[in-house]
Amino acid sequence: MLAAATAAAATARRAAMVMACPCRFVHRLTAPVAGRLGANAGPVATPAPSVQWLQPTTEGQPSTRVLCWTASAPEGTPERRTGTAPPRGPPWQQKARRVASAPQPLGTVVFLHGLNEHGGRIEPWVSFLLGRGLDVVAPDLDGHGFAAHRPGALPSDVHGTTRLVENAATVVRWAATAGRGEEQAPVVLAGFSLGGQVALRAAAQLAGSQHSPLAGTAAIAPLLRVHAESAPPPALIAAAGIIAQLAPWLPVSPGSLGKPYSPTVSSVELAAERTDPFVYTGWMRAGTGMALSRSLRAAPQALRAIGKAGLPVLIQHGDSDRVCDVAGTIAACEDLGAGLVRWGDGAEGGQAASAATEQGRSCAVIYATGHHDLVRERPRLSRAAGHHFAAWCAASVSRATRRA
Numbered sequence: 001m002l003a004a005a006t007a008a009a010a011t012a013r014r015a016a017m018v019m020a021c022p023c024r025f026v027h028r029l030t031a032p033v034a035g036r037l038g039a040n041a042g043p044v045a046t047p048a049p050s051v052q053w054l055q056p057t058t059e060g061q062p063s064t065r066v067l068c069w070t071a072s073a074p075e076g077t078p079e080r081r082t083g084t085a086p087p088r089g090p091p092w093q094q095k096a097r098r099v100a101s102a103p104q105p106l107g108t109v110v111f112l113h114g115l116n117e118h119g120g121r122i123e124p125w126v127s128f129l130l131g132r133g134l135d136v137v138a139p140d141l142d143g144h145g146f147a148a149h150r151p152g153a154l155p156s157d158v159h160g161t162t163r164l165v166e167n168a169a170t171v172v173r174w175a176a177t178a179g180r181g182e183e184q185a186p187v188v189l190a191g192f193s194l195g196g197q198v199a200l201r202a203a204a205q206l207a208g209s210q211h212s213p214l215a216g217t218a219a220i221a222p223l224l225r226v227h228a229e230s231a232p233p234p235a236l237i238a239a240a241g242i243i244a245q246l247a248p249w250l251p252v253s254p255g256s257l258g259k260p261y262s263p264t265v266s267s268v269e270l271a272a273e274r275t276d277p278f279v280y281t282g283w284m285r286a287g288t289g290m291a292l293s294r295s296l297r298a299a300p301q302a303l304r305a306i307g308k309a310g311l312p313v314l315i316q317h318g319d320s321d322r323v324c325d326v327a328g329t330i331a332a333c334e335d336l337g338a339g340l341v342r343w344g345d346g347a348e349g350g351q352a353a354s355a356a357t358e359q360g361r362s363c364a365v366i367y368a369t370g371h372h373d374l375v376r377e378r379p380r381l382s383r384a385a386g387h388h389f390a391a392w393c394a395a396s397v398s399r400a401t402r403r404a
Helices: 002-020 022-041 091-095 119-130 162-177 194-207 234-246 266-275 286-309 326-336 347-358 379-403
Strands: 050-054 064-069 107-112 134-139 187-192 214-220 251-253 313-318 339-343 363-367
Touching (some): 050 162, 064 119, 064 162, 107 162, 107 194, 107 379, 119 134, 119 379, 134 162, 162 194, 194 286, 194 313, 234 251, 234 286, 286 326, 313 326, 326 339, 326 363, 347 363, 347 379, 363 379
Parallel strands (some): 107 134, 107 187, 214 313
Antiparallel strands (some): 050 064
């Protein structure tokens, strides 16, 4: 009881700090990226997001913080307002703001962050999507950001990160209908790293349901296979399995040992992580390690379900990723029925990647010398990854709109 009260108080203090000046908070998180990429990072400037709170569907679960960026669309399109669930709980939750009215966008991209991160970390992708007329929604997944009871501790169950998959599906349904009554807008579900794996699993679940709002799913460096440089030794994995039963909160491993960033940006990005109060940079906890291990076993079934359903899918991955092995993405192409395209410094590879993504085809784009976080890379690679991603999302949404 005391531990729960302490965790709740800590969350409230962090929330009060952010809600007191949300624009300054978001700027502080994103300034290193914006400063490095400059005006060419995307087609539009990235505004500060508004904040929504979704009430839990399961008793005892926290509300989900959702960051929302609203796109502008051509003049003459109808306006709409995105609503928010009635505020409940402590006062800081009741300060959530509505998204401002804007011309009707093409659709919405729900973007899931990576392990130990939060919704604000996806901001470098946002300008590319807004420039294509797409709204962007980024939730804090269970165990992360405002939904973290204990930093770095994932909810664990027999299927691994099932509660994260349920989070994603809930946000997709909300984003598809918010402010529209019974009408549904097309949604692309995307994610990075662990969020990429969760997006694929949630997409498989949603694609099998009636009246699914999904126009497609995209995964950037998804956790489908752990790279050898980041995998803990087998003896530690075995020990962690026992420890997770007794003390799942206990830190047992330094976490990802592989380098997530290229040498040119590593020092800046690692410093940004350390100064971000919502990014957990400590050792991996035993329960989290077991949850990830179980989620890896659940991923292949999801890939086969997506391929069977014929849902359009995009995977982007750097061939120098030392966290999530690119071999997992290449192997997934067969299950997904997706083509493989390689992007490099040559013009031919760039044209092939642009053609595949502009048409919204199911494909995997492999980036030469790209590391784990593709949008936090040298400018040319980051811009290419961002433009490919936004073009593919826009094409998928347009195709879904025509079919409707």
